Amino acid sequence: MSNERLYRTDTIILRRADFGEADRLLTVFTPERGKLRLLAKGVRKTTSRKAGHVELFMLTDMLVAQGRTWDIISQAEIVEAYRDLREDLEKTSHAYYLAELIDRFTEEHDPNAPLFQLLTLTLAHLSHSDDPFLALRYFELHLLSLTGFQPQLHFCVTCGEALEPVTNFFHFVDGGALCPRHGEARPNAEPLPLPVLKVLRYMQTEPWEKVAKLQISPATRQQVESLLFNYLTFLLERRLKSVEFLRQLKREGVKRDT
């Protein structure tokens, strides 16, 4: 035990799966070590003292022992339980959504402290508020920025001109806005109404305290929500396709070699 290598970290539990007879394998997000998979031994036993400290979406301070296959949770202490997120069904579904996005947009062992901070802040906002709209959209937009997909919302991605206060366009492949001249000519560019552009820009550049006070019409809310959702979906599908393509190359490469 004396040369066992230990580390301490804050974690948010993104996912968990039963493992073996009484264990669970947790997917957690941490500030300094990024996403990790950790083994929680014995937590499905009714006598486990750790069990209550390793629930989904909790902020937990963990002491972890490095293992050969999985690192193993040695101690776990709740820092913030966000109890509402597990007791209110709608809040639970939103917390799952955040956890899923973090899981899909990050790789293991790739530290991203600002993204960890964004996640904990958003979990707190969701747990305290009954209107999740602003917190969720703010999260989506800043997740994109912090993972290298920040949409360009100030200049046309084709000509580089500053966008005029008119209906512009947005293109998923280009990752940003297009002026009317280039948007109309670009197949599959989506119209970007001015109120939607303004809300997105405000959320991208202003601090949360100001964003939290935004008043937005139902129609604009709907458009902002679907644009962000469709952009996130596009990025994930493109990534899945590239992963599938790599696998295919590997399979074919193997075939050629043998």
Ligand SMILES: [Zn+2]
């Ligand atoms: Zn242009």
